[in-house]
Amino acid sequence: MAAPVETEAPASIIEQLRRTRGWRMALLLLSPYLVIQIIHQAAPGLFPDWLSKLGDFRFLPDWANEALLYLKDEELLGLFNLKDVTRTVSGWLEWPLELSEQLLISGGDSFGWGPVPWIVIIGLLAGIGALLGGWRLAALAGVCSLYLAMFNTFGWGAVPWVVLVGLFAVAGAKLGGWRLALLAGGCSLYLAVFGVWKDSMITLSIVFVVAPLAALIGWASGLAAVKAKWFEALLVPMLNVMQSMPHFSYLLPISVFIGIGDEAGAIATILFAVPPMARLTILGLRSVSPEVREAGLMSGCTRWQMLWRVEMPAARPQLLVGINQVLMQCFGMTVLASFVGTRGLGLPLLNYLQSLRIGKALEVGVAIVLMAIMLDRLGQALGARRPEHIDMTKSWVARHPFWIAGSAVVAAGIVVARLTEYAALLPRGGIVSTDRLWELRLPGTDIVVLDGRKGATVSTEPFWEWMVDWVQLNLKSPLGHFRDFMILEILFPMRDAFQALPWIGLLVLVAAVGWRFGGWRLAAIVAAFVAYLAFSGFWIESMETLYLVVAALIVSVVIGVPIGIFASTSDRRYASVQVILDTFQVLPSFIYLIPVVMLFRVGPVAALTAIVIYATVPAVRYTMLGLRNVPADMIEAAEMSGCTRAQVLRKVKFPMAFPEIMLGMNQVLLFGLLLVIISAFIGGIDGLGDDILLARTEQALVGEGIVAGFNVAVIGLTADQLITNYARERKAQLGID
């Protein structure tokens, strides 16, 4: 009887310790770390080196390099070469990518129906369209396939740009009224007029192929996860890791196994865009109310009917949100895939940034921004649509205005394109303005009209160049001083402090915090994460990355939280800030580098600025969300107790919103980690991003690049585990869900 008592007694003391609060708790959590630091500083002799740094421990990266080379060159189990398999898969993508591009930009060239699986996939997509959208969507899919077949067989030209611009406008009108029509029409018109039509259509042609495939795969895996427990147990952790891996971790291995080009980018994009769709499919199917399911059962549905006629349609809103996310992820990743030679809008941007032609880069950047906004708003409007009854007393024409407008646009566009070459070809001159014949400077503006042999194009480059020049002329010296101050006085000391940290110190600190918020289990998980970082061979680099992200986190919080507080105080401000945040959020992360390069060229301050711009968005959003979700009666109670506005904020709203704000911090960290890797591209900072980028040029180092990418994910997951556990506990205490 004595033994259990002995084992239980210490446990209860530990449990009591776990319930202490305030500074005592902080001291308790810090003390193991402090002990280690004191020994480390005061008695370095007592402290073995390997507990502090494992810099020479190169097992993992070396092993990864070799494993990758093995997979690439040798036959797996003596049966087949993995590279051949991946090349075959990319071969399947070649045909639809080509078809899609010909359709949008380069014109038909008869080449048969392509590999058989594609007919199956197109059929599947049309079928799903029919299920989700009824006979109309099925009919649209049918007409499109028919057009594809004809286009293919007779070698028709690409769809004239006037038709595409018109169709975007009609789609906007149908989905969101005249405002969206104006937005979609205007954005696509900008692409057409300002010489980026060809590149943007190449990007779009890739998105048109990869987005449906990613959505299909994500949907299927989400469905499988809902229907089979074991698959969910497998899938969800995988999604967690996949969603915290930086973009490059998708691009690199694929460039090894597939090579450089559109297909590599397409495959990386598909992989990258699958997780959000899978998650939203799971969420959508789970949130179908049990009563609706019961209604289906009592109506006598078979399992198949349940899925297709009850669950899928009921989950449609979430599925559409998922499709919108897939669309945006695909667009962003396709742009970024220019790093592995994928064509489209990303490639010229990359080239211009590398050659520091900021004006040109800005022009392409604006095109990317406009296209992202257009796609996102169209996708969102599609998701927000709710069915409405049709007034059958109206005439057929009045009931189908958009179908008629769409057909009219197509017909008129084709006729106009026949009559004047410009309607079909105008933007084709596009980027290729080297063979221009004359320039025309529009009076009073910096806009130049160029006319090439094949068509005319308008460029805004001079305007942007003028702006860049102005910045250089007027801001160079203050910006330079600021940069130098930041680097020398703040960033480098901070970096040195992070790198001087012995890994065992960080491990005990993180484990202690984990123990506080999630018990021994969480402590073990996060300790394992830190141990992995220490033994990965990239400890120094990980700390270098972490310091920059933490610095960015601090700045983002200092900027973002006050904005969030300010924006949450009135409905109008809230709504308008929401729109700005939504817009920022859909831009491909790559875009954030352009203004930063313009201001700071290279180095950690440039990277920091880019991360801060990118990561402040979630800081503002979550602060706003947390404050807005404080129950109104609680605020009324505080006001009736005589609180001033500042007191209401400090004593009621802020404590209530704090868990949500912490979740925002988590997002800031995750966003920051993704962007810090991309910022490695502009150079001047070391860290994991550098190792990942190095692997781009050196195939023998790709294994290393993957390990480094995995480190990024592990850092993100550590923070994620700690913060979500904290927020869950705290929210439960406060009684908010």
Add this chain to the structure above:
Amino acid sequence: MISCRDVWKLYGPDPQRFLDHHDGAPSVDTVKEAGYIPAVVSASLDVMPGEILVLMGLSGSGKSTLVRCLSRLIEPTSGSVHFAGIDLLATSGKELIDIRRHRMGMVLQHFALFPHRTVAENIVFPLEVQGVDGATRRERAEEILALVGLEGRGGYYPRELSGGQQQRVGIGRSLAVEPDVWFLDEPFSALDPLIRREMQDEFLRLQSVLHKTIVFITHDFSEAIRLADRIAILYEGEIVQLGRAEDLVTQPATDYVRNFARDVQRDRILTARSVMGDVSDAPEDAETVDAGAVLREIAPAVLASPHPLAVAEDGVAVGSLDRNAVIDAVWGTGDPEGADSDAG
């Protein structure tokens, strides 16, 4: 029509083994101590053809679980359920689907309409999954729309309708296949009181036309009394009393039942039969009232009469009724057992 015997539904790690271990009849306390949640405890009842049986209880009393056991939306842990002579728990998936497609209808509390389908498409959904052709479905949809008072709304979507209208659609859908048995799970609880009243009237009107066998769930005792032929009161998964409203009021089995019965309008429920006195008390020439009449109807005559009236069952005098008996029954305690327990 439906008959269930000794139905148990426990939630917990291994309810089947737990029940077997206790020979299928553990006490509720044993169940709770073992960490199981008793949702339905040894429920037995018969639903007669054409009757409205109301399952009444507070939330968490197991009434919803019990009705789902009767329709096998939930698999009971043990016990038997017979539906029109068929052992429902032994049916295969296909047979069960077939029964649901032709013989059962169910109305749910929050309507559970399919948001992506129009009103008409919702109503004929059960026909659609059976594979009934489009023309027949359209015809049937029109009939049902007329039946539930939604003519001209067939093309609307559920979210374009008010709550009461939405539940009319739910009722319509459950009637589309002309089921033998009609389950209604708190169909009017989510509605405003005035609408609820209106829908209760509508429900009684439909039943007077359709004569279905009905299992109706509610947590509202006055609704139960208004609609029920018989009422089963559930408490913590157990059926504590099953009987006519009058039985519950005059002979409540437990304090729990008595609490519900306390605030009802007794004059609308009690019949002459349940409060009458000895047949010899009435004079030979006394007026006669029907034994089945509720007090509200006969009170004026009884109160106006200086001497007791005779109570007759099928023309034969079986008792007498005087002013004091009526006054006592309606306004007094009228319930000696209740007075006892209050005093105790």
